[in-house]
Amino acid sequence: MQESKDSLSRDPLLKVEHLVVEYAVGGHIVHAVSDVSLEVARGETLGLVGESGCGKSTLGRAVLQLRRAQSGRVLFDGHDLTAMHGDALRKMRQRVQLIFQDPIASLNPRRRIGDIVAEPLVIAGVKDPAKRHQMVCDVLGAVGLDPNLVMGRLPHEFSGGQCQRICIARALVLNPEFIICDEPVSALDVSIRAQILNLLEDMKARFGLTLLFIAHDLAVVKAVSDRVAVMYLGRLCEVGPSEQLFAQPAHPYTALLLEAIPVPDPDVRPAESVAVGEPPSPIAPPSGCRFRTRCPRADQRCSIEVPELREVAARQFAACHHPLIGAD
Ligand SMILES: Nc1ncnc2c1ncn2[C@@H]1O[C@H](COP(=O)(O)OP(=O)(O)OP(=O)(O)O)[C@@H](O)[C@H]1O
Secondary structure (H helix, E strand, O other): OHHHHHHHHOOEEEEEEEEEEEEEEOOEEEEEEEEEEEEEEOOOEEEEEOOOOOOHHHHHHHHOOOOOOOEEEEEEOOEEHHHOOHHHHHHHHOOEEEEOOOOOOOOOOOOOHHHHHHHHHHHOOOOOHHHHHHHHHHHHHHOOOOHHHHOOOOHHHOOHHHHHHHHHHHHHOOOOOEEEEEOOOOOOOHHHHHHHHHHHHHHHHHHOOEEEEEOOOHHHHHHHOOEEEEEEOOEEEEEEEHHHHHHOOOOHHHHHHHHOOOOOOOOOOOOOOOOOOOOOOOOOOOOOOOOHHHOOOOOHHHHHOOOOOEEEEOOEEEOOOOOOOOOO
């Protein structure tokens, strides 16, 4: 198992290199993504976690070039998406799809489900209506919906969970290789989250997908990810194999996130939070380590030197001058 994972990681489908994404707002610069590098291996699910506003969605959108980066590169299957435009980019985007947080809002309320799911095929130039119809039927069936019952209906006739199934069908209809799932279950009732997560797992196995799974909820990420990347205020602070990172976090911020996972046993009190206060503004992030203003381990070095990601245990990397494991 270990061997196959390692051989996978030598064949990254997605490579993000030193990506910087900023927004200009009212004369200020929001440092949403700052020098982020990561890889997602073919067939892998990489979970991307961090508090609201840390830059997860921006990173996802910048991978797809829906938001252009200030600098850095995004390589998909060896092709530099950041250097692509027009038709070349459109063609490449068929191989990478995005599933959003709010399924109801992401479906056009005036269009019938059959047309919504067929739209990517029309854009991709599949001209034969019979072929399109068959492809839409097949993919609706794959996500557990009866094509005959749903194709002619409008989005408002469906529940949130069913709408997310429709969004997943729309994302899958062009047979993509890579899917960015941006908080795909956080807008759904708790009771149906597991169904949608199971569906994504099934689809991943059936269609040989690679996933970037963005969520602020660590319990959800733990359930689906092979590896996990943790973001804080625009920077990556830790990356590692999921089980290892959850069992033995190296970055104090990862430890803080893990402590915040609700404990099912009411007699067990959650550990005291190590961090104090709110995250600083991404308009004026702290010098050195961005987590230092909330970190109990911070010293003078942390305010001066930006910590690089370095390996603290096998395949586990942390950007910390004083990690909880490995050499200090
Ligand atoms: N279009 C935009 N214009 C200006 N600032 C933006 C824009 N989109 C995001 N931001 C800012 O960039 C930072 C990163 O936001 P982003 O949405 O990427 O974070 P996130 O981790 O996905 O948060 P959430 O989980 O709340 O979606 C935040 O400070 C946010 O306010």
